[in-house]
Amino acid sequence: MTRTAPDSCPGVLRLHQAADGPLARIRVPGGHLTPAQLVALAAAATELGNGAIELTSRGNLQLRQVRDAAQLTEHATAAGLLPSPTHERVRNIVASPLSGRVGGLADVRGLVGELDARLCAEPRLADLPGRVLFTLDDGRGDVSALGGDIGVHAVGPDEFALLLAGSDTGIRGTGAEAVDLVLAAAEGFLEASSGQWRLHEIADGPARIVESVGLTPGIERVEIEGAQDIPIGWLDQHDGLVALGAGIRLGALDARLAEFLAAVERPVIVTPWRSLVIADLDEWAAEQVVRVLAPMGLIFDAASPWLHVSACAGQPGCAKSLTDVRADVTTAVESGRVLPEGASTDTAGEQVVSAEDVTIAGRQHWSGCERRCGRPRGDVTDVVATPDGYRVD
Incomplete structure (x- = not known):
């Protein structure tokens, strides 16, 4: 297979013109972030973007609705994120x-x-x-x-x-x-x-x-x-310290939460499963992180239905999407329609149903069109938007 178009992956210096505005992707080799880099990213998301830091399936980061590309380049360079x-x-x-x-x-x-x-x-x-x-x-x-x-x-x-x-x-x-x-x-x-x-x-x-x-x-x-399995919850390190694996709802980290994470002053690793690992904590500090940051949105419970779902950008971020996928999947989680693996459901077999009728068990990926962007590898149920509703494959 030979591509007929040049590779168009975005970066910091070349943004992608998404439907909701310019999108920047910041590479983070190995997912390793220092507290100072997390502070810089939170500031960039707040001052230049939509206030969120998106985690990608390659352990990289994205900022949406970037208002000043030159200033973002300065932020990234100063933080050591654009070597x-x-x-x-x-x-x-x-x-x-x-x-x-x-x-x-x-x-x-x-x-x-x-x-x-x-x-x-x-x-x-x-x-x-x-x-x-x-x-x-x-x-x-x-x-x-x-x-x-x-x-x-x-x-x-x-x-x-x-x-x-x-x-x-x-x-x-x-x-x-x-x-x-x-x-x-x-x-x-x-x-x-x-x-x-x-x-x-x-x-x-x-x-x-x-x-x-x-x-x-x-x-x-x-x-x-x-x-x-995604590393979630309390993880005992070889050296006697503790790492905490934390899920992020649909991979979107609020900038304010990122600032609190940076204040812990420990290494943070972005995983390719759109989650985080907070490393090198003593037990007391780990307990405080869970107590403070779980109510703010970090997910430390491996049984959380949020860990079973992923979604493409959907509307308004993508012009090709037929619907606001993330709003629909959020409603599905909050209304109890994302079930544990193995639970019995009636939504299957390429049916087309309305968003409020989708009930799926186990890992699932919601897509706004047939391209299925962001779909994770492995055994995943596809929930694909059509002009008449969602088709469940």
């Missing part, structure tokens, strides 16, 4: 959010900074499409299951498998060699591409890149299983 104007849109790096703190075979946190710095230092890699996704998985399989283009997956404390298009190539390297493997594969992508945005679109793309890397694959292969 390379030439490479800003190719810094799509997701990493296991709990790595080095809870579980996993290896700590990939250091690989995030190394890959980001070396990616930005190579002029030619600025030509990568903004859709290319790099994954750094600590062995638990959470981000490898996202089906990235190029990644490494820990198979031991100091051994990594090279993944291409979400599958193990059989090539192995140490932690010191992991970023070399990823960058060599990125160079191979550019050699193999004739306009494609993703590696799976290139005919024999993974095989061609393996050949370009120049290493002989081994026999063993890692089977990448389904996506892991």
